[in-house]
Amino acid sequence: MATRSTNPLAGVVSATAAGGRLVFVPSRVREFGVTLGGSVVVPLWVAAPLLLPMLVIAVLTESGVVWAILWVSIGLTALAVIGLALALTFTVAATMVRWIEFRPHGNAKQLVVVRLQRSSIVAVADLRSVFVVERLRLGQRKSLKVVLHTRGGTVECEPGFNAPMSQVGAEALLAWLTSQLGSAGVAVEYRATVDRNFVCPDEWWTRAHLAALWHVPVGAVDELVVRHGVRCYQYTPSAMAMHSPDKTVTVYDPDRAYEVAESIRGQGIVATETGAAQEDPGP
Numbered sequence: 001m002a003t004r005s006t007n008p009l010a011g012v013v014s015a016t017a018a019g020g021r022l023v024f025v026p027s028r029v030r031e032f033g034v035t036l037g038g039s040v041v042v043p044l045w046v047a048a049p050l051l052l053p054m055l056v057i058a059v060l061t062e063s064g065v066v067w068a069i070l071w072v073s074i075g076l077t078a079l080a081v082i083g084l085a086l087a088l089t090f091t092v093a094a095t096m097v098r099w100i101e102f103r104p105h106g107n108a109k110q111l112v113v114v115r116l117q118r119s120s121i122v123a124v125a126d127l128r129s130v131f132v133v134e135r136l137r138l139g140q141r142k143s144l145k146v147v148l149h150t151r152g153g154t155v156e157c158e159p160g161f162n163a164p165m166s167q168v169g170a171e172a173l174l175a176w177l178t179s180q181l182g183s184a185g186v187a188v189e190y191r192a193t194v195d196r197n198f199v200c201p202d203e204w205w206t207r208a209h210l211a212a213l214w215h216v217p218v219g220a221v222d223e224l225v226v227r228h229g230v231r232c233y234q235y236t237p238s239a240m241a242m243h244s245p246d247k248t249v250t251v252y253d254p255d256r257a258y259e260v261a262e263s264i265r266g267q268g269i270v271a272t273e274t275g276a277a278q279e280d281p282g283p
Contacts, residue, residue, distance in 0.1 A: 008172035011164035018112075019103035020180055022146070025096060025160035028116055034161040035092050039085035047077040093117040097157040100146075102180045109184075111148070113155060126151045129187045132174045136255060137195040144170060146177070194255045204233060204251035213261050225252060228260045 014021045025031050051073055058066040093116045102108040111122045131147045144166055148155040159165035170190055177188045210225070211218045225232065231253035 008169055009176055012168050012173075013176055015105070016101065019101050019105050019108065021099050021101045022157075022176075023099045024146075024157050024163060024165050025098040025116065026163055027160070028098065030162075031092065031096065031116065031160045032089065035088045036085055039088050040081050043077055043080040043084060047073070047080075051077070096160070097155065098160075100157065107183055108180050113148075113157075122148065122150055122155070124181065124184045124186060127181070127184075127186045129189065130177055130181060132170050132177065132188070132190050133193065134170050134190070135193045135195065136258065142195065144168070144173075146173070194259075203254070205254045205257055206249070206251055210252055210257055213257060214264050216264075224260065224264070228256070228263065230256045230260060 011026070012023055014023065051070070054066065054070045054073065057063075058070050096116050098114045098116055101112040101114070103110055103112060108124050110124060111127075113120050113122060128149045128151065130149070133145050133147055134141055135143045143158065145156055145158040148157070174188060174190050181188055205213070207218055207221045210221050210230075214221070214224060216224065224230075232250050233252075234248045234250050
């Protein structure tokens with residue numbers, strides 16, 4: 001029976017003859033395929049609401065003018081597909097980082113940054129800082145990338161489509177980068193960016209959800225909400241609007257709730273028998 005790998009960076013970090021490799025885009029073919037697919041879908045998605053009714057009108061009326069306009073529209077759509085495909089392919093090939101190789105093993109002196117069509121070398125001495133940047137929305141990860149700040153500029157390394165890098169833990173990635181660059185005195189830091197745009201209240205969290213996230217009784221939630229400044233919103237769900245218009249539901253900002261969960265774990269908040277939340281005094 002095959003055993004599941006316990007390596008948190010499996011498929012992302014590998015050892016080569018020259019050094020340690022951090023992979024962002026496992027397959028060049030798949031990445032170009034996704035890019036070309038997107039360049040076809042987007043123009044068709046935009047043009048379809050116009051072309052389909054026009055086709056129906058042309059068939060029903062048999063108007064030469066309508067048919068001419070339809071063919072011109074189809075031609076413009078085809079040009080848009082070709083133009084977008086060329087632009088996206090060039091952009092992805094020129095900017096997207098496929099992998100970074102840290103050379104040599106254990107004491108990196110240079111980074112080989114390999115893009116889809118070219119590569120470059122960055123001396124570790126030229127690195128100012130390295131960030132692991134995680135973007136969160138509704139308490140869930142939306143993206144993860146590594147950003148290199150050098151004397152010559154900034155290199156942003158983002159995972160490709162469905163790449164293993166997008167699933168790894170930020171802490172494990174931060175630890176591995178520190179092991180590669182720590183001896184050279186390069187600062188490797190974690191940075192979280194939270195998308196706080198107001199979303200549909202159905203996507204915000206209820207009091208019960210917060211209690212489960214914070215590992216406290218439901219009765220302790222209100223106190224923690226006030227203490228940590230978690231935004232709340234009251235609304236009447238559409239299912240109740242007709243029969244119980246006066247009945248409202250209170251929901252809470254999941255992004256701030258997620259940050260509070262991290263704070264609670266760090267402070268050692270425990271729940272008392274009365275349901276109030278108190279700090280654990282420790283041994």
